[in-house]
Amino acid sequence: MAWEELGRDADRENSRTRDRLVGVYIGILAVVLAICSLGGSNAEQDATQQNIAASNIWAFFQAKNARRQALRLHADEFDVMLKTTPAMPDDVRKSIEAKIADYKEQDKKLTSDTTGGEGLDELFNKGKALEAQRDESLKRGPYFDYGQALLQIAIVLASVAIISGGNLLLFLSFILGALGTAATVGGFTLAFPLPFAG
Template identity: 45%
Template structure:
């Protein structure tokens, strides 16, 4: 026989079910945030790597030009023909100007000095995104545990388990805000 009065455990189980649904929604947001942070960290790592490779290429080119200019300066000492001396001095000046441009080129932001700044900025962004991803991983773990513990509350009827699941969910929500707003805070 069924009772006409609602069972008190039905209302309790519905609230726990709603808690589990909210925890699952937060878990979905956490997984999305973590995946986005992971992809951003990977993209920034590639960008930094490319910028450092470009820096190295500029350094090699500059060293080659500087060496050639120095060798030509040595050769210039033995040249007596004024036209040949003039051509050699112009070539040396051209190579030195090119080397100076390789060292710093603010108009294109592609000189060695500018590349260092850009590469370090990309590395800093990579580190922030990586820290964000780490926090989201912890958030996801907390939410998964909260869902399991809350589910156990329905089976066992122990309300403390539901409260523990809710507490873990609140801790995960707080850490989710930290991950988004201050990813390098805490740990």
């Protein structure tokens, strides 16, 4: 009878030790899930902010381009006026030529402004860079989505394994937990392509 009691006590102690280890494992999964959730939230916010910034840059680009086109049209009109009116008084001709030169100088500055960084060329490059950053942030989203789903399922399976005492559910939980952790790391690093992500 004493041997049976010792055996039952040993089984209970082994079960408690196993349950404690599974509890620690669930805690680790919960921490990774929290990090994954934070990464997904940050990726979404970054994509939104970069999209807004890119939209602002493109709106500014369009306004400057419209201004440049208007200046070009005015310069062309004055140029046609000079060519079609050869008997124009010299002071009027000089005034028109000065206006054409001024329009062409403004056109040049609107096209490229390396000092202010707000020429059309510079704005185009800024807009494209912001779009590239936005696209990279959008690529991170599916990694975090899959990571969160896998980690949540792994936590549920490990919790059920504590109650049922089954090792198959715990094994499945380990596999899903590892995949969820890998997806989380992939979301931060983009070190590997995500299968089935469009």
